[in-house]
Amino acid sequence: MSFQDIKERRTEWPLKWQVGYFLLFSWLCRAITAQLHYSISEEEKKGYLVGNIAKDLGLSIQDLALRKFRISSVTAEHFFNVNLENGNLYVADRIDRESVCEMTPICSLSLEAVVENPLNIFHVEIEIKDINDNSPTFSKDTMNLEITELTHPGTRFILGDALDPDDGMNSLQAYDISKNEYFKLNVKTSSDGRMIPELVLERPLDREKQSALQIILTALDGGIPARTGISMIKIIISDINDNSPLFSQELYQVSLTESAPVNTLVIQMNATDADEGVNGHITYYLSRISKAAQQKFTIDTETGEIRTKGTLDFETTKAYEMIVEAQDGGGLFSNAKVVIQIVDANDNAPEIILTSVSNSIPENSVPGTVIALINIRDIDSGENGNVYCQITDLLPFEITSSSSNYFRLLTTRNLDREEMHGYNITIKATDRGSPSLSTTKTIKLVLLDVNDNPPVFGQASYVVYIPENNPSGSSVFQVQASDPDLDDNAKITYSIMNTNTDNFPVSSYISINSMTGILYAQRPFDYEQLREFGIQVMAKDNGSPPLNSTTTVTICITDLNDNSPKILYPSTSADDSAQFEIVPRTSNKGELVAKVVAVDADSGHNAWLSYEFLQVSESMSFTIGRHTGEIRTLRVFPEKETLKQRLVVLVKDNGSPPRSATINLNLVVADNFQHDIPQMNNQFQNSDSQSNLDIYLVIALALVSFLFTLTVMLAIISKCRKSAHSQTFGSSATGLYSEAGPKFPSNFHNATLTLPYPYDVCVALDSAEKEFAFIRPVQGVPTENLIDTDDSGIGHKSLNDSSSDMSDQQAQPNADWRVSQAQRPGPSGAQPTEESGVWPNNQFETERLQAMILASANEAAEGSAIGGGTGTMGLSARYGPQFTLQHLPDYRQNIYIPGTTSTLTNAAGKGKSAAPSGGNKKKSGKKDKK
Structure with a gap:
């Protein structure tokens, strides 16, 4: 109902109210007679005066308290109260007509006024008049309507009506809607008088153009001012399935790396549908998909998100295809193709495959020998599958590319097992991805031994020193x-x-243990026979072919002091009797009168000889050189003196312990040996007795009481010894010198001695006897006659007289008489006659001395100008004797020459035959004839 309708109705109300008031007044007049009636408006304030109920009931105000005036009501007693002092009726509480009377058009409250003395009850009715204190209200603030877009125009949609608890004009009077292009309002009255609003569709709906409308429905009452109530009408235009879902494109291409984790979003499919509700609700499906893709991908049916549900592998599948279908609630659908390209990731390390490998090779393999053929595979693609290969360590090997993904492992140089027994070759294959992946594999290569090394000795040569006399x-x-x-x-x-x-049998001297290399002596060694010898030892391995090497072992025999000195001159006889030497009475002090020559088969210090007298007395007229063995005079002898001294010469070496030898010498000082023999014997006995008595006196003084008996016995023994010496001397004198002729020269101007000095001559006897015989020259016989005479000379005659064992032929004497002092063995001419008392200080000097003796012996053996006859040592005539080499051991390699510092080491003329002496004898014969 519009506001215009409301104004028209308001003009109709005064006429109606006039009729109503009339009827009401008539009814009131009748009620007054029966009861008291009041009228008040609702919502009056507390204390509002309704009326003077005592006056209206005709009661005295003073009697109200006495008569106990009160009001009572079942429903409305608490709304009113009476003041007994003045009889007024007041409102005690707020009165809401709509609450008290609800929807009753006429609202009145009934009260009963009660008085006592006498008891009387009065009925009082109070009418509650309505005021416009309530607005129309709808049951819903918002009314929702759903209308399909195919609803025809003229269709009515009933709306909810409004409610206004007020009465009359204050109640609901009209409805109104907001302006819109699709609907209008229509109000109809129901049979119960309610006003019901309706929406009428004036034109067709298009949900795709406008899917919803909002219209405001207003309800108005007739109060002044009018009150309104509103409700929002929401009209939803429901869709019909007249549109299919649509994708933005028919083909979707997606790239996805193979390393994507599970539940990775690949793509979100989005299809649109112009419909709404069920018709516009789209669900997604994978309509056509392979089993492999179905295991890898899934789609959310509501959101259309395609996600991974398994791990991807580019090497297995490089792309996936599927058809995605979008379907709405009405059954309409469309589809699109999705192609997922898998992008390769460097997730596969190279694989090293040894196609062919040799775990061992000979060490003499040439450079370039193939050890292994290697296949490198990487199933990744592009740079991720591009692989290069290398050796991690610095080894004599290299890797070369053979063909695609094939490599060869080669040797680069000669290998030596002795340097390195084997190699652990680590091969590393790396791809060119980012980040790069690599794989390593180790090949264990063993070098097989080849016999390429000969045995090697610690030294190229060895020198071994062995003392002689070693045990076998x-x-x-x-x-x-x-x-x-x-x-x-x-x-x-x-x-x-x-x-x-x-011709030296090494095997008889040395043997070797073939397994240990120990050398063993087969026999004892003798330094005097064998100084040193060398052997070659070969070490041979058991390879094929065998290799060997050699070393030289020089075995040097070191000398031990196992040989005593050997006295060569003067020669001792078989009964060890004393030798006689004639000393001219005219000899000066310090003149050389005799010489002891000795050698020692040992060498070095063991061959250093020293000479000394065993018995030294104060009357000793001679001295001996400690190192030379030369016996010289200590004084000048008187002209008439005939002297005989017996000397015991001790020859001792310097070994440890030392060895020694002795020889007895009788030195006779006389001019005529035969003439002075008696005097010499007496003097010799007297001197001996005097010497012995001196000794006995010294002993007697020391042991006069304790050794008296011993002294007597020694005196008796001494007497016996003296008688024995006298007999020996007499026999020697008579046997040896009885035929000494006048050929001895009185002067030797070319000889070593300044005075005539006779020497014994040593000649060799029969080789079977192997001994020497000595002849002594006869006084007065010239020396040159003795030397130059042949078999008919005096030398031969003397030889026959002195010994029947001598040879018939005598060798020529040595010509050393005519050799200068510097050319003779022994002390040189420049050497002083006094002894230095010092031994040579090294073996070299000792060997040098021995070499000088040997040189003289060689001259004699070779028949030199200085030497003598065949087979003799050729000692200088200064030393007297000549003797054959065949009867003496060969001392030429270890002979010490007294007075010098040399040792003989070799014989220059060893093995050569001496010059025959026959020529010399012939020359001597010629001289005699002349």
């Missing part, structure tokens, strides 16, 4: 060789190569 079978030395090869190639056997060199 003793260990001498051990040679050791090493071979760095293995097994049989390193098994070494030892052998001696030169078993017989220069």
